[in-house]
Amino acid sequence: MGYWDLAEGTDCVQKTWITTKLATALGLVGSAYHIVAFQPDSAVAALQRATNTTVTMATMGAIFGMATCLSAQARDAPDDPLNYFIGGCASGIFLGARTHSAITGTSACLGLGTLAFFTKVGKMEGWKLAASPKL
Numbered sequence: 001m002g003y004w005d006l007a008e009g010t011d012c013v014q015k016t017w018i019t020t021k022l023a024t025a026l027g028l029v030g031s032a033y034h035i036v037a038f039q040p041d042s043a044v045a046a047l048q049r050a051t052n053t054t055v056t057m058a059t060m061g062a063i064f065g066m067a068t069c070l071s072a073q074a075r076d077a078p079d080d081p082l083n084y085f086i087g088g089c090a091s092g093i094f095l096g097a098r099t100h101s102a103i104t105g106t107s108a109c110l111g112l113g114t115l116a117f118f119t120k121v122g123k124m125e126g127w128k129l130a131a132s133p134k135l
Contacts (some may be wrong), residue, residue, distance in 0.1 A: 002018070003015060003018045003019065003022075004123065005031035006018075007010070007078065008069075008072050008079055008083070009069060009072030009073045009083075009097060010069075010078075010079035010088060011068060012065070012069035012070060012073070014087065015065045015068070016065035016066045016068050017065075017123065018060055019061040019062065019064050019065030020058055020061045020062040021059045021061075022024050022059050022061060023059075023060055023061025023062070023064075024054060024058040024061065025062075026055035026057055027053050027055070027056065027057025027058060028050070028054050028073075029070060030053060030057065031049060031050040031052075031053035032050070033116070034049065034053065035049060035050060038061065038101055042086065049091070056095070056098055056105060059094060060091040060094055060095060061091075062095050063087070063090050063091045064087040064090065064091045064112075064116070065087070066087075067086055067087040068083050068084055068087030069083075069088040069093070069114075071083040071086040071087065072083045077118065079115045081118075081120040081121050082092075082117070083120075084096035084116035084117050084119065084120040085113040085114070085116060086111075086113070087099060087113075087116055088109075088111075088113035088114070088116030089109040089110070089113035090109075090111050092106075092107075092108030092109035092110070092111065092112040092113065093105050093108070095112075096108055096109070099122040
């Protein structure tokens, strides 16, 4: 069962688990590319870098999933794209706190919130980013 298969504002634990798994996978891939591009001095440094990046991304995914679901429940507006903005913004605020930077947190809040908002709008309206292949 996928993220979009579950009704909005319901089964928050399952939705959070799905977003956490996806963000963890993205964190692993991103940290692997970073380690290849900027090779650390030792294997321990590589492991620390990979762990730091992956845990940060996993936490951001969990925050997004839980904040989006709880916002849908609290606002009693399950299909409102504003819930996704709130979830993305909460993830961005965490990133700012993690980096000890208010500028990073503010810009990540606005950027991730806007991205999540338009992802939900696009899903609701059936936007296509790429055409289906013609066979």
